[in-house]
Amino acid sequence: MSTAHRPRRSCLYMPGANARALEKARELPADTLILDLEDAVAPDAKAEARGAIAAALKAGGYGPRELVVRMNGLDTEWGHADLEMAVAAGAQAVLAPKVTGPRDIERLGAALKKAGAGPDFALWVMIEMPLAILNIKEIAAARIGSHLTTFVMGTNDLAKEYRARMTPDRLAFQTALQLSVAAARAYGLTAIDGVYNDIKNEDGFRDECEQGRDLGFDGKTLIHPSQLEECNRIFAxxxxxxxxxxxxxEAFADPANAGKGVLKVGGKMTELLHLDEARRTVAMDEAIKGMAG
Structure with missing residues (x-):
């Protein structure tokens, strides 16, 4: 499957310290599983959780699901071991927390190289610090020649750092969300929206998914399997x-329309720029159906 057209509608965090959750994840309809060694794991359980994730990855059985390990930061006592395990055990990517600038991408790239990561191994990064928002263009630009492929919004950490209130319209985070999408699109990165905390509020979750989709995000990070179905529907x-x-x-492929830059399709004025988006839409639809099949 083309990496560019791989569905990432639903990116479900799974706690690395919960062996039952890692087992259950093999059957969940998530596009991506983020096997978490950072926020979801207490300090005294980090090493055990790393071993559990390594065993789960080596055992396999996750089908078409993309497997990402959220590591601890390189400046912690666990970060390098987390990264090395992810590369050795067969994950497709690591998700690094709290990046603030392009230097972090360089350090992570050097660590991946040292760990033997191949060219297809991806680096995802959390955008969750105020300095990351101020440096978002430079972080995105660091993808050139690096493993960087994906931004993941950390709205809970941003709220803490901003001292902002989490309102339904996410007013405090609109600048951060929009700048991150703009930087991702400018440099060919995937952009994944942050989590929704109120698991039982189905209406609120649906509204936030719709908002994220309207803003241009490719998908959303999730904290509970009950959020998967609605998220997959909205981001498809x-x-x-x-x-x-x-x-x-079909209209632009018709020989009768050869050389035309603007057509009327389904009652809508359609330009060549819409052709690129149409191709992407069809490719994504086919990729989603391919995962289901």
Whole structure:
């Protein structure tokens, strides 16, 4: 599957210290599993959790799900061992916390190289510090020649650092969210929205997913399996969108329209720029169906 068109609608955090959760994850309809060694694991359980994740990764059985290990920071006593385990055990990526600038990407890249990570091994980073927002362009630009592929918003940490209130409209974080999407798009990165904390508030969760999709995020991080179905639905192209995308592709492929830069498709004025988006929509729809099949 093309990395560019790999679905990342739902990125579910799974606590590395919970062996039952790691086992259950093999059956969950998540596009990505983030096996967590950082926030979800107490300091005295870090080493045991690392061993549990290593065993789970080596055992396999996760099917098409993308496997990412959220490591502890390189400045902690656990970070280097977490990263080395992820590379050796067969994860597809590590998710590094609390990056603040391009120097962090360089350090992580050097550690990955030392650990023997191949060119397809990906670096995901948490965007959760105020300095990361101020340096977001430079962090994104560091992807050139590096393993960096993905931004993950850490809205809980941002709220703490901002001393901001978590309101339903996420007013305090709109600048951070939009700048992160802009930087990701400018440098060809994937952008994943932050978590929604109120597990039982289905309406609130749906509204926040819709907002994230409207802002341009590729998917959302989740904290509970009950959030998967709705998240997958919202971040997938709708049947109407796919039908319209196919109509756009067919219209521009019609020899009668050769050389035309603007067409009317389904009653809408459609330009060549819409053709690129249509192709991406159809490719994503096919990739999602491929995972389900």
């Amino acid at each position: 192209p709708s049947p109407h969108d796919v039908e319209q995308a196919k109509a756009v592709i």
